[in-house]
Amino acid sequence: MRYLDEFRVPAAARELIREIREAGAAGTFMEVCGTHTMAISKAGLRPLLAPEIDLISGPGCPVCVTSDADIDRAVAVAKIPDVVLATFGDMMKVPGTEGSLATESARGADVKVVYSPLEALDLARSEPDRRVVFLGVGFETTAPTVAATVLQARRENLSNFFVLSFHKIVPPALRALVALDDFRVDGFILPGHVSTIIGSDAYSFLPDEFKMPCVVTGFEVTDILQAILRLSRMKETGPALEVEYSRAVRPEGNPKALRVMDEVFETCDAEWRGLFVIPGSGLSLRDEYRDMDAGAWDVQLPVPGERKACRCGDILCGRIKPMDCPLFGTRCNPDSPVGPCMVSSEGTCASYFLYSEYAEGEG
Amino acid sequence: MADGFVTIAHGGGGTRMQDLLRDMIFPALGGSLTAAEDAACLDIPAGRVAMTTDSFVVKPLFFSGGDIGKLAVCGTVNDLAMVGAKPLYLTLGFILEEGLSFDVLEKVLASIATTAASAGVRVVAGDTKVVERGKADGLYVNTAGLGVIPDGIEVTIAGAAPGDALIINGHIGDHGIAVLKDRGAFAFEAALDSDCAPLNGLVADMLDAGTVHSLRDPTRGGLAAALKEMSDASGLEFEVDESTIPVREEVSAICEVLGLDPLYVANEGKLLAAVPAPHEKRVLEAMRANPLGSESRVIGHAVEGRRGRVSLTGSLGSSRLLRMPSGEQLPRIC
Amino acid sequence: MCLAIPAQIVEIEEFDVATIDIGGARKKISLMLVDDAGVGDFVLVHAGFAIDKIDEHEAEETMKLLRQLAELDEIP
Numbered sequence: 091m092r093y094l095d096e097f098r099v100p101a102a103a104r105e106l107i108r109e110i111r112e113a114g115a116a117g118t119f120m121e122v123c124g125t126h127t128m129a130i131s132k133a134g135l136r137p138l139l140a141p142e143i144d145l146i147s148g149p150g151c152p153v154c155v156t157s158d159a160d161i162d163r164a165v166a167v168a169k170i171p172d173v174v175l176a177t178f179g180d181m182m183k184v185p186g187t188e189g190s191l192a193t194e195s196a197r198g199a200d201v202k203v204v205y206s207p208l209e210a211l212d213l214a215r216s217e218p219d220r221r222v223v224f225l226g227v228g229f230e231t232t233a234p235t236v237a238a239t240v241l242q243a244r245r246e247n248l249s250n251f252f253v254l255s256f257h258k259i260v261p262p263a264l265r266a267l268v269a270l271d272d273f274r275v276d277g278f279i280l281p282g283h284v285s286t287i288i289g290s291d292a293y294s295f296l297p298d299e300f301k302m303p304c305v306v307t308g309f310e311v312t313d314i315l316q317a318i319l320r321l322s323r324m325k326e327t328g329p330a331l332e333v334e335y336s337r338a339v340r341p342e343g344n345p346k347a348l349r350v351m352d353e354v355f356e357t358c359d360a361e362w363r364g365l366f367v368i369p370g371s372g373l374s375l376r377d378e379y380r381d382m383d384a385g386a387w388d389v390q391l392p393v394p395g396e397r398k399a400c401r402c403g404d405i406l407c408g409r410i411k412p413m414d415c416p417l418f419g420t421r422c423n424p425d426s427p428v429g430p431c432m433v434s435s436e437g438t439c440a441s442y443f444l445y446s447e448y449a450e451g452e453g
Numbered sequence: 454m455a456d457g458f459v460t461i462a463h464g465g466g467g468t469r470m471q472d473l474l475r476d477m478i479f480p481a482l483g484g485s486l487t488a489a490e491d492a493a494c495l496d497i498p499a500g501r502v503a504m505t506t507d508s509f510v511v512k513p514l515f516f517s518g519g520d521i522g523k524l525a526v527c528g529t530v531n532d533l534a535m536v537g538a539k540p541l542y543l544t545l546g547f548i549l550e551e552g553l554s555f556d557v558l559e560k561v562l563a564s565i566a567t568t569a570a571s572a573g574v575r576v577v578a579g580d581t582k583v584v585e586r587g588k589a590d591g592l593y594v595n596t597a598g599l600g601v602i603p604d605g606i607e608v609t610i611a612g613a614a615p616g617d618a619l620i621i622n623g624h625i626g627d628h629g630i631a632v633l634k635d636r637g638a639f640a641f642e643a644a645l646d647s648d649c650a651p652l653n654g655l656v657a658d659m660l661d662a663g664t665v666h667s668l669r670d671p672t673r674g675g676l677a678a679a680l681k682e683m684s685d686a687s688g689l690e691f692e693v694d695e696s697t698i699p700v701r702e703e704v705s706a707i708c709e710v711l712g713l714d715p716l717y718v719a720n721e722g723k724l725l726a727a728v729p730a731p732h733e734k735r736v737l738e739a740m741r742a743n744p745l746g747s748e749s750r751v752i753g754h755a756v757e758g759r760r761g762r763v764s765l766t767g768s769l770g771s772s773r774l775l776r777m778p779s780g781e782q783l784p785r786i787c
Numbered sequence: 788m789c790l791a792i793p794a795q796i797v798e799i800e801e802f803d804v805a806t807i808d809i810g811g812a813r814k815k816i817s818l819m820l821v822d823d824a825g826v827g828d829f830v831l832v833h834a835g836f837a838i839d840k841i842d843e844h845e846a847e848e849t850m851k852l853l854r855q856l857a858e859l860d861e862i863p
Contacts, residue, residue: 091810093793093829093841096850100768101857107769108860124787125789134771153787178834179712179783200754205711205784206835225851228786228834231789235836238819284791286839288832309789311769312853337846338831342840345818361663425779434787435776442772643812653790710832712790786790786834 094254097310102403106315114388115322116142118274120408122264123281124151125309126437133311143318147431147438149406150281152229152258152424153180154430154437155362158394160256161186164225166198166389167254173317174217175224176210179203184433185426207239214243214251223384226373231283233257234347240379242432257373258286258360261292267369267407269299275408277303277321279314279383284337289343290333297329304444308335354379364402364429378412402429405438412442414433419443464583465661477555481575482545482560482569493577495542500601505529509594515558518627518646519721521594522564526653527721528672529598530572534653535668535724536616537598537660538609540572542779545579546595551586559591574598574674579672584628606660612667613727615685617755620726620733622655623648623748624741626704639662639784650722655745662739663732668678669725674778675717679725680763681777687727690758693775695765697752710727712785717778727755791833793841796826807832 121127127147130136136145149155165186168175175191179243182203184190195201200220204210207224214222227238236253243251260281267273285306296302303324307317317334324330333339351373360372375383400422401415412418412431422428424440431439462469499523509525519527526543533540545565549558569576613619627648634643652670659665667687671679676698682692702717708715722745728736733751740746763775794807794814803818807830817836818824828835 091702091709091793092795094709096846097853098768099857101854101860102853103769104857105860123789129774134773134811135769138771151787167472173862178786180785182783184502203783208835209639230655231791231833231838232786234838235817235834236821238817238836242819283788283791283831283833285840286791299750314858335850337842340840340842344820346616346839348821405799444776639814640813641812646811702810703812706792706812710790710794710809710812710814 092312097312097316099307099312103311103315106312107203108317110139110143110315110319110322113319114142115319115324117276117322117325118144118408119277119279119318119321120146120275121150121259121279122148122150123284124154124281124434124436126150126281126307126314126433128313129309129314130431131436131441133316143322146275146408147318147406149263149365149430151180151430151437152232152364152436153184153227155258155364155432156181156184156227156256157363158187159361159391161190162188162391162394163200163385163389164191164254165189165199166391167192167223167384167387168194168201170180170221170389172219173221173223174200174202174213175223175225176202176204176213178227181225183225185428203314207236211243211248211251213224214248221250221252223252223254226253226257228257229260229281229284230287233259233355233438234287236353237351239449240354240375240382241350241380244379249280254384255374255376257355257364258371261288261401262294262368262371263362264293264296266371268296268302270407272409273407277305277324279321280306281316282305282306282308282313282338285335285339285343287344287347289341290331290339291341292343293331299333301329303329304331304367306331306333306335306339308338317423364406364431365402366403402431405431412439455764456553459549459555459558459583460549461551461583461585464549464581469604470581477559478562478579478581481559481566482579483566495541495577497541497636497742498601500603503533503536503600503702505532506595506597506744507532509596510590511632512563512590513635514591515646516632518631519649520561520564521592522561524651524721524769525596526565526568526572526574526785527649528565528665529596530574530581530651530653531670531724533566533598533600534656535670537606537656537668538602539597539657540600540653542577542599543569543574544588545576548580548589548593548595549581549582549583550589550591553591557591567612568651573604575735577683582694583624587767608668609668610667610669610683611686611688613683613689613755614666614729615689615755615757616730617666617727618730618733619680619691619693619753619755620728620737620740621676621698621747621752622746624699624701625671625720625723626700626708626715626718628721630704630707634707641707641710643707643757645701645703648720648722650745651739652722652724652745655740656745658739658743659726659736663735664729665726665765666729667727670721671720673719675715676723676725677716677775680775681761683725683727684755685761687755688760690760691755692755693753693763695767697750699748712787713782716775717782743786777786791838793829794832796824796828796830799826805827805837
């Protein structure tokens with residue numbers, strides 16, 4: 091596969107690891123993109139770079155940071171008789187107060203997994219008697235695709251296509267993390283494809299205001315290792331923003347995608363599961379598109395349960411390790427996850443679980 | 454036949470059903486089925502008897518490289534082959550949806566006949582039920598299969614021994630991705646066929662060439678499930694070199710786009726074998742000489758260690774633990 | 788959220804629809820989010836859309852660096 095295979099060079103990766111070790115590189119670096127977490131896990135990078143380099147997973151999976159209340163709303167909408175809820179596959183197993191989309195689908199709710207919001211649009215065209223609601227989840231990589239779909243629906247005057255938006259954006263979350271008193275991270279491995287859309291300039295506040303080193307990084311092992319090498323060099327040269335993923339990221343991003351996103355969405359406050367409400371970190375449909383906003387519908391929601399014991403917030407901020415959470419491995423496990431760190435199959439807690447005593451025997 | 458499609462009357466046990474059997478099912482499947490006894494009376498050669506049952510609900514009914522009929526025969530034959538049995542007889546239970554066209558039914562029957570002949574098995578008994586429109590997705594098939602394990606052959610799920618080579622007979626992920634493509638979901642195209650095939654001939658060649666301790670067909674849950682199950686049953690740890698696992702470029706590409714892992718994608722013409730080291734070369738040669746095993750290769754070894762633990766070593770020499778799939782793999786964006 | 792794959796445009800139809808090829812598999816995607824993408828260009832595909840064109844010059848530079856690193860790995 092062109093422009094993938096050429097970056098999968100084990101010999102180069104081995105050499106980068108050698109350079110990282112020889113340089114005595116050390117530090118705690120946080121990746122804020124679920125896809126980076128997956129790539130790091132698959133390549134077995136953490137044990138290779140430990141103990142001098144500690145890689146921790148930040149709140150980077152937009153699916154996993156969707157709150158209980160938001161899942162409950164999605165479930166309530168799916169239950170409406172003439173509604174088909176179209177969703178990305180990632181969302182199916184995320185638990186809400188009473189169940190996930192997967193369990194509700196088994197109970198009779200009409201839920202359809204799609205790869206693209208355009209498939210939901212196709213569905214709306216072919217089933218004029220149903221209301222098709224697309225569950226919009228994802229950061230700035232995905233939001234423009236949903237916005238473009240909304241614009242297309244508008245052009246065609248489709249009256250049965252709606253969006254339920256739980257989209258979130260990255261820079262306010264980074265700002266909220268970095269501003270925490272006890273945030274002890276030496277640098278950020280910044281998301282690659284979010285940056286394709288928003289541009290690397292969007293992160294200049296990190297070194298400028300917070301003296302935080304950061305590297306916009308691609309998703310191959312060689313990309314991630316190069317980023318780690320660059321981040322560790324910044325200890326000498328000073329905090330800076332660098333772009334390792336230059337083949338896919340420009341300083342200004344993708345202006346057309348940004349315009350499309352801005353046409354349809356405006357920012358709002360959003361609750362990040364396991365964290366807190368981050369002001370201006372969510373995207374909601376603008377007034378002009380209110381008629382397509384399923385978030386405005388009146389639906390019956392269950393009383394949200396309290397998740398006092400869940401320590402995901404602390405884990406996502408790098409304060410504690412999974413084993414320090416009282417729910418880890420007992421009440422919270424991959425089959426019945428409580429918080430985002432366990433919901434994602436590559437989340438911090440899910441990864442630790444796989445390697446821990448709890449997994450023995452069942453594996 | 455008067456109508457062009459299945460009606461509820463065809464399942465009723467009366468003349469309509471007799472017409473269906475006589476005009477369509479018996480001619481296609483032939484042999485002892487024309488006797489129309491309540492049960493098949495069979496001669497079984499000496500040896501231990503192996504029996505299996507399976508149900509097939511695939512959508513769409515016809516896909517590149519196969520159909521529900523071929524799948525039903527291969528799936529059943531392969532289950533028997535995985536315990537070292539020579540497959541002999543199959544039963545077929547059809548649950549037909551009212552409104553299923555005779556054209557579709559004829560094609561499925563023809564496919565069953567062809568596949569059974571090429572696998573050297575006979576369909577000896579069957580049953581037909583018809584359900585209302587809206588149920589059965591057109592057609593569901595249930596089978597039972599019977600075979601005989603020759604004396605001296607012992608192939609079990611728990612059979613792997615420390616040091617055994619783990620061998621796969623070819624590319625993984627073809628079936629699951631081909632069916633996904635033909636379902637029209639996610640709108641992609643590729644020149645990709647299901648690998649659906651009867652493996653009893655390949656297994657016979659392997660058993661002639663040397664000792665095989667354990668066999669598993671990586672169907673639902675993919676190669677990952679087969680590795681985990683074999684590791685768990687044998688009480689051994691498996692070490693697998695990820696870079697040796699063969700995956701076609703198209704399968705790899707589609708999995709990349711949809712966020713799927715080929716290790717968890719279903720196969721219908723593949724087997725995972727545990728072969729003791731002294732026999733590895735001979736068995737591998739025999740496999741590669743068979744058209745269904747030309748891409749066979751060793752992907753890892755069984756070792757003493759923690760039961761059920763399967764570690765995948767990547768290109769950097771570091772390894773990660775393989776987890777058991779839980780339910781259906783869904784495309785993702787994250 | 789970040790799963791996007793490089794693919795080559797092999798055909799362009801009206802209404803911003805294009806066919807991409809990746810590893811021999813083909814899929815229709817939307818070009819609504821990019822300007823000036825033509826047949827032969829490589830784009831990043833996410834959720835059925837091209838989200839940007841690959842900068843082939845930058846890609847070459849990175850590939851060159853990786854080749855150099857790989858050579859150093861040969862040296863014991």
